Amino acid sequence: MKILKFLFFIAVLASIYYLITLEWKKRNTPLPTELHPIVAENRDILIQRAASKGINIVITDDFRSAEEQDRLYAQGRSKEGTIVTHVEGGESYHNYGLAIDFALKLDDGTVVWDLERDGNQNGKSDWMEVVQIAKERGFEWGGDWSGFKDYPHLEMDFGLSIRELQYGERPPKTKE
Numbered sequence: 736m737k738i739l740k741f742l743f744f745i746a747v748l749a750s751i752y753y754l755i756t757l758e759w760k761k762r763n764t765p766l767p768t769e770l771h772p773i774v775a776e777n778r779d780i781l782i783q784r785a786a787s788k789g790i791n792i793v794i795t796d797d798f799r800s801a802e803e804q805d806r807l808y809a810q811g812r813s814k815e816g817t818i819v820t821h822v823e824g825g826e827s828y829h830n831y832g833l834a835i836d837f838a839l840k841l842d843d844g845t846v847v848w849d850l851e852r853d854g855n856q857n858g859k860s861d862w863m864e865v866v867q868i869a870k871e872r873g874f875e876w877g878g879d880w881s882g883f884k885d886y887p888h889l890e891m892d893f894g895l896s897i898r899e900l901q902y903g904e905r906p907p908k909t910k911e
Contacts, residue, residue, distance in 0.1 A: 764905065767798065768798070770832045771831070771832040771891070771906060773909070774797075774832060774833055774834075774835065777874065778797065778835050781865070784868045788855060788857075788868075789857075790839065791841075791842075792837045793837065795836045795837060795838050796835065796836040797829070797832070797834070797836075798829065798830075798832045799827065799830055800830065801830050804820070804822070804824040804827050804829065804830055808822065808823045808824070825897075826897055827897075828891075828892060833892060833906070834889065834891075835874075835889050835890075837887055839861055839865075841854070848886065848887060850886060866878065869889045875889070891906075
């Protein structure tokens with residue numbers, strides 16, 4: 736019985752230490768302020784590869800601060816407009832520099848979110864051609880999500896959940 740009490744005591748101490756360490760890391764790990772370098776590199780390659788197929792894209796959003804995220808979250812709720820996001824500040828991969836949004840750019844400069852358009856006339860949706868290139872570069876596509884579909888959204892989570900990012904975990908800055 737004494738051994739069980741001792742083991743329980745050790746488990747409680749280990750749990751407390753773990754929680755304190757997590758909280759310390761959370762408070763002492765700075766939040767990103769720009770797009771992650773690997774994501775930025777792959778964004779640029781995506782733009783180039785799409786262009787080589789005759790598809791011009793524009794990145795409509797990338798790194799987004801928690802404050803910007805909160806403003807977007809308010810849209811369609813406490814502010815006018817349509818709902819464009821389902822997460823508040825600190826809950827989006829954009830807030831950690833790990834996500835981008837894209838759209839198609841027409842020759843006249845118009846930006847469209849047309850999933851069916853075949854501007855390069857090859858019998859395939861330009862949008863899906865861009866998605867395929869993005870997936871080849873390691874991006875996950877919001878159009879594959881089972882719940883809310885976010886068709887312009889591409890992210891690289893590096894195996895990290897939002898919770899892990901909130902608690903100070905960060906992906907490596909360079910490819911290993």
